[in-house]
Amino acid sequence: MNVIRTLPLLVLALALSACAGKPARDSAPVSVEVAPAAAPVADVADTPVVPADAVADSTAPAAQAGTDPAAEPATAGTAPTNAEDDFAALYGGPAPSADGTEPSGTPYDPWEPFNRKVHSFNNVVDRAVARPLAVAYTNVVPRFARTGVSNFFSNLRAPVTITNQLLQGRPDDAWDSLGRFLMNSTLGIGGLFDPASKAMVPRRKEDFGQTLGTWGWRRSRYVELPFFGPRTVRDVFGLAGDMPLSPIRTIEEDKIRIGLQGLQLVDMRSQLLAVDDMRDNAVDEYSLVRDAWLQRRNYQIENDLRGKHARGKDDPDAPIPVDAMPMPNWGN
Numbered sequence: 001m002n003v004i005r006t007l008p009l010l011v012l013a014l015a016l017s018a019c020a021g022k023p024a025r026d027s028a029p030v031s032v033e034v035a036p037a038a039a040p041v042a043d044v045a046d047t048p049v050v051p052a053d054a055v056a057d058s059t060a061p062a063a064q065a066g067t068d069p070a071a072e073p074a075t076a077g078t079a080p081t082n083a084e085d086d087f088a089a090l091y092g093g094p095a096p097s098a099d100g101t102e103p104s105g106t107p108y109d110p111w112e113p114f115n116r117k118v119h120s121f122n123n124v125v126d127r128a129v130a131r132p133l134a135v136a137y138t139n140v141v142p143r144f145a146r147t148g149v150s151n152f153f154s155n156l157r158a159p160v161t162i163t164n165q166l167l168q169g170r171p172d173d174a175w176d177s178l179g180r181f182l183m184n185s186t187l188g189i190g191g192l193f194d195p196a197s198k199a200m201v202p203r204r205k206e207d208f209g210q211t212l213g214t215w216g217w218r219r220s221r222y223v224e225l226p227f228f229g230p231r232t233v234r235d236v237f238g239l240a241g242d243m244p245l246s247p248i249r250t251i252e253e254d255k256i257r258i259g260l261q262g263l264q265l266v267d268m269r270s271q272l273l274a275v276d277d278m279r280d281n282a283v284d285e286y287s288l289v290r291d292a293w294l295q296r297r298n299y300q301i302e303n304d305l306r307g308k309h310a311r312g313k314d315d316p317d318a319p320i321p322v323d324a325m326p327m328p329n330w331g332n
Contacts, residue, residue, distance in 0.1 A: 107294050109222040118224045119286045125227070126269075131276070134269040146270065148192040153264045155184045155191025157205060160245045164206035168214045168304055176202055206304075209238025213301035222290055230293040 109115065138146070158181035165174035180196040180203060187195045197203060212234050220234035228239075243249060248264075251257040282288045 107222060107291055108219060109290060111221065111223055115222065115224045115290070116286050118226055119289070121226060122224065122229060123285075130265070130269045131273075133266050134273055137266050138270050138273065146267065149263065149267050150271070151184070151188070151194045152191045153267060154203070154205075155181060155188070156247050159247060160208075160242050161204060161206045163245055164208055164211045164242075165204070167208075167211045168206070170304075173202075173204060177204060207235075207238055208241030209235035209297075210300055210304055211241070212238055214304045218301070222294060224290075230289060232294075232297070235297075 141149075158177055162174045162177045162181070165171075165177060180201045183196045183199065183201065184191045184194055187193070209232070217234045220232035223231050223233060223236065225231050225236070248257060248260050251260070279285050279288065
């Protein structure tokens with residue numbers, strides 16, 4: 001009887017022990033699984049393992065990339081040469097690259113030996129005659145008078161500019177130039193003063209050499225003429241086109257005409273005195289003048305083609321005009 005009473009108590013104790021032992025067996029694997037999971041995280045953070053082939057592949061591009069960029073900063077950071085400094089100071093723009101290329105192409109100078117001889121001759125004439133006259137002119141004539149002389153000759157070139165603007169298909173610019181000419185010729189007392197600039201009428205200079213360039217004669221070989229200086233073959237033909245349009249060349253009295261032409265040359269030369277030191281100290285003065293002149297000339301023609309002529313801004317100066325040279329008056 002006592003056995004029957006105690007039997008249910010034994011069954012109940014066995015069931016409770018079974019239920020209590022089951023969590024103990026399940027919790028052990030959980031603790032074991034967490035420990036291995038935490039160990040790899042600590043290993044990766046402290047000592048990363050990189051395969052050998054991955055190291056080889058990653059270092060090769062890094063070495064190659066480090067070679068080329070290292071060369072590029074060295075080239076970019078190299079100090080400019082004396083010729084580049086001279087070019088920038090003289091003409092206010094970047095010098096041609098090391099291989100002589102320019103934005104519009106390489107300087108086309110197959111007559112370089114001949115051109116260098118003419119350049120030397122021009123330098124002798126300049127140092128013996130033109131420069132001393134220009135220095136004396138600036139020392140004797142007051143600044144306001146020199147400005148009036150420059151305005152006068154600039155105004156006389158208006159017929160050449162207007163005609164070439166029409167030939168280039170730019171009637172609006174020709175109209176502006178005509179209005180400027182009339183205003184300065186009347187209110188400016190024959191062009192001695194420049195009221196048109198105060199009225200924001202743009203001043204531009206065009207010649208037939210630029211017109212031929214806009215018509216398609218883009219690339220032309222460089223040539224330096226005695227007394228006239230830098231030119232291209234295209235601009236030599238341009239001289240013939242501008243000659244009949246020159247008001248000074250229509251003057252029949254030789255003394256007056258030659259006197260005005262001489263004064264114009266001295267005035268133009270006086271405006272270049274500021275750059276004489278740069279030219280004298282240039283490494284290769286001939287190359288400096290040639291490359292700068294061609295770059296400026298190509299810039300003028302490109303602006304003509306693109307119509308980039310902002311109002312109120314002057315274009316770079318044109319070459320020495322034909323009316324500034326004391327030449328026989330073949331037209332009369």
